[in-house]
């Protein structure tokens with residue numbers, strides 16, 4: 265048996281590398297799918313929530329829209345107002361257990377949880393988009409759906425990108441609570457690996473390092489993505505006489 | 519043949535809470551005419567335009583488009599036929615100049631990409647912005663933005679264009695380029711236009727009809743000569759005196 269801290273680290277890694285790697289893979293899978301599905305949920309909620317109602321609308325339509333508003337409100341309150349660890353217990357043992365494997369249930373739970381936060385994040389992003397953008401879209405005859413999808417949401421998402429990226433990082437860490445429904449994500453694997461030799465300190469030191477690497481790399485990736493989405497500062501004058509593809513520096517506002 | 523009446527607005531009223539902004543406004547627009555709406559700040563000019571385009575929901579009265587009550591038409595179809603140019607330009611910030619001018623054609627009118635781009639470029643040429651098709655709005659000056667916004671509206675082939683103070687957010691040296699485009703549209707393009715403006719010179723020169731609004735009503739209307747030379751109402755005289763002195 266090793267007798268130093270680093271000795272134990274090396275030993276445990278040697279012994280359990282496949283376990284840690286599988287756990288890391290599952291943690292990433294949960295974080296990526298949870299953030300992606302949560303994002304889609306957030307977008308749908310954002311579109312539904314902003315459906316305009318006019319005094320001339322038929323009562324049926326008004327009723328449907330209001331019902332959606334209430335349901336959306338309840339969804340957001342419940343999922344933001346309870347810990348995900350509790351949501352996992354209630355949903356898994358109360359409902360999902362009987363018709364899906366733990367991993368499927370975990371994706372389902374983390375997506376619903378993230379969706380509630382995304383909905384609020386995107387609401388903020390939409391508020392930050394100038395009202396005139398939506399009006400201009402309406403003025404050329406776009407429907408609510410069209411104007412949201414092609415004009416408002418792309419800008420809202422850009423505004424909200426730092427917070428959306430943050431959700432991903434939160435999900436890398438918080439997916440660990442899903443160990444309570446026995447999903448073999450990183451924390452769960454850490455528990456398994458520490459059991460045999462009862463080396464909690466060293467095992468979870470490794471786990472902590474892996475989490476840190478994941479979140480550090482994700483933060484860099486998100487930063488790169490943000491810059492990429494902003495596009496170049498300059499544009500090419502089209503068909504200028506010399507066709508020299510002269511580049512004019514744009515004077516960016518704001 | 520008498521010119522066609524495109525829009526006929528009767529007894530239009532609009533209330534924001536307890537604030538009655540428009541009362542019993544009657545107004546019509548005939549094919550090919552240029553109507554300038556003038557009046558002091560807060561008199562309801564913008565609200566009238568926004569009601570015509572249904573960006574605001576009127577609280578009373580009715581609007582007929584070619585004799586049909588617009589309540590019987592799909593709102594989006596109607597809006598596509600009535601273009602709008604805003605004071606703050608409102609170009610789609612997430613799109614290039616070209617995309618700004620094609621997105622509506624593709625999504626609303628169902629034109630294919632080639633046709634939409636040809637049309638967009640033709641109108642961008644018309645407003646002198648065809649060189650900038652790859653630029654984003656943030657990279658353009660105010661006057662350039664407004665010219666693109668006009669091309670965007672024109673690309674939908676609307677029957678009437680509504681302008682809400684198209685030059686008042688511009689630096690003085692850029693006002694001319696936008697007014698020049700509008701002159702060209704009226705003279706050469708024979709585009710039907712309703713223009714809310716504080717540019718009295720322009721109204722006098724270009725308008726077939728000038729409408730003076732005051733406290734939510736149309737106080738008087740007539741030819742530029744009638745309104746500017748021999749206004750009937752005292753309030754019109756006061757308004758003109760005040761604005762022409764500045």
Ligand SMILES: Nc1ncnc2c1ncn2[C@@H]1O[C@H](COP(=O)(O)OP(=O)(O)OP(=O)(O)O)[C@@H](O)[C@H]1O
Pocket residue numbers: 534537539557558559560561562563564565566
């Ligand atoms: N969304 C709104 N909610 C409440 N009141 C409004 C709203 N929009 C306009 N008003 C009020 O309606 C009145 C008329 O406004 P409007 O913008 O139509 O005036 P205007 O003639 O265009 O003025 P300006 O020359 O300053 O643009 C104002 O008193 C304004 O405060």
Ligand SMILES: [Mg+2]
Pocket residue numbers: 563564565682683
């Ligand atoms: Mg106004």
